[in-house]
Amino acid sequence: MRKFALIAIPYLWLLALFLVPFLIVLKISLSDIALAIPPYVPKWDWATGFRAFFSQLDFENFIFLTEDDLYWKAYLSSFQIAAISTIFTLLIGYPIAYGMARAPGEWRPTLMMLIILPFWTSFLIRVYAWMGILSQEGLLNQFLLWTGIIATPLTILNTNTAVYIGIVYTYLPFMILPIYAALDRMDGSLIEAAEDLGCSRLMAFWLVTIPLSKNGIIAGSFLVFIPALGEFVIPSLLGGSGTLMIGKVLWEEFFSNRDWPVASAVAVILLLLLIIPIVLFQRNQQKQAEAEQ
């Protein structure tokens, strides 16, 4: 009985905070837009009963998503931005994690602190700070003009470049930490063994270090890719009118258009798309846990 109660807690948590909200959103996505509060029909009515309620639900909104090319373009562009950002985060994060794992023991807590420290400031404030850095009169342009590298200020803010910078900056710790954990666990004598058996330093890195940090790389990549795909704040603050991301589309559908049913349909599709990488991520974690036993 106690065992059952223990298992029940996470399931109740999931039920209350994921499944019920999801079912509400799913129901709205199957409804029709209406000038009312809330702005959709049908609403549950005890008097008319099930049959009348369900007969009013349909897939109209989902069909609409396929008719307007805005949506699939936004999905595709989000996917592209998330994937490219993930690659950049990996390219920047891996050397940092490697450096941390190789640093002397007494330095590591400090380095770890430096990675975590930005989380102590509000995410929004940090994104606003990037606006200050990247704008036409921003710190970056002023610095480049001062050094004489450029003659006219660069346009970075309100472009996709700014979105990439924002995403890479924000999610970098999520890439560094799992890779660091994997590298930190690695036995240093493995590299010596590889060198002893005839590898150069670079070969030893490629043949031993990379494969042994593979799980960290996969975990980090998913931890960046999954939230980046649905990212809304960064593209709307740093991106321009040309930046098309599904998170932004969803927000506009909801608040500007007040079309709750279409917005819900967009959200449901986004969730279904996200389930694929989440399942892959879970499988990776599980495989890792099994390997360690």
Place this chain on the structure above:
Amino acid sequence: MDVPETEFAPWNDAGQKPLIRFRNVTKRFGEFVAIDDLSLDIYEQEFFALLGPSGCGKTTMMRMLAGFESPSEGEIELAGQNIVPVPPNKRAVNMMFQSYALFPHLSVWDNIAFGLRRDRLPKEQIKARVEEMLKLTRLERFATRKPHQISGGQRQRVALARSLAKAPKLLLLDEPMGALDKKLRQETQFELMDIQETTGTTFVIVTHDQEEAMTVASRVAVMDEGRLIQVSTPADLYEWPDNVYVADFIGDVNLIEGRTTASGDERYRINWIDGQPPLNGVSNTVFSDGQTCHLAIRPEKIAISTDKPKGADNAVQGKVLDIAYLGNLSTYHVELASGTVIKAQTSNTRRISRRSFTWEDPVWLSWTATAGVMLAQ
């Protein structure tokens, strides 16, 4: 100490060229001197043991041979060539790590093939060599397993097979049996000796276990604080220690301090306690009259009896303080009137139906003049 010619003893042959030669090697880590002006020759096909307590510098010696450390001063030669500037991946030296350092993402087969693949050998040749190594270490059945799917003893054999696969001129073994339990360790020691003989590779083993060093090695170097204390065969190390440190470090020993007086050709009397008759000893090193001397006698060379033995070179009386029964042996701790405790060992060749001595029994201890070694320091 004369060695018959049939025995393997290249260190006694002036015409032999050593495979490894340490020449006045010093290694400092900051202020700390790990190896102190050390010179040592190791010959081809030797099974050489570096023995000493932790921190004595034995691991540093091994890491310098592998190329992971370079000496602060001096030269290290391998087959007549100074190898100090050669990086580890270019040395004809392989190492078996204490932690085994098996690649966890590769199968047993791929672990063994790892070094061969780096040499870009043809596939069939790699396959043949790996299979040879699997056979040598009796691992054929485990070729496809990953390191975490096999036992500690099997992992140890994989590490050995991997380090032998490239047929190195020199194989280094860093505490190779440290992680095995006692029984398995003993079996493995003999296996290791067989493999060393079959392959004819020169082995250098680092260990803190003197029994292990004595069992496997052709010669043992006892080290302390970055210096060589004595380099000898196991038998010489045990029977002819150069000094008190070695006598005490290897096996069990009684150390009796006294002052010498010459009593004939290479014969000495040792005055050890006032009022007791002096002890008789033999030594081919010269002691001056009145010089301090430590007489080192192994417990098994002391006989124990109820009556005073006739004609013994040395006989002392005491009473049994403690008996350690080890099954095959019994060690008696005998307290003399002066309070000195001397250990005597008898082997229990008969089943223990009646024991001659028990606690508090008065007994006589006796040994011959040649039983002990006289040590100046």
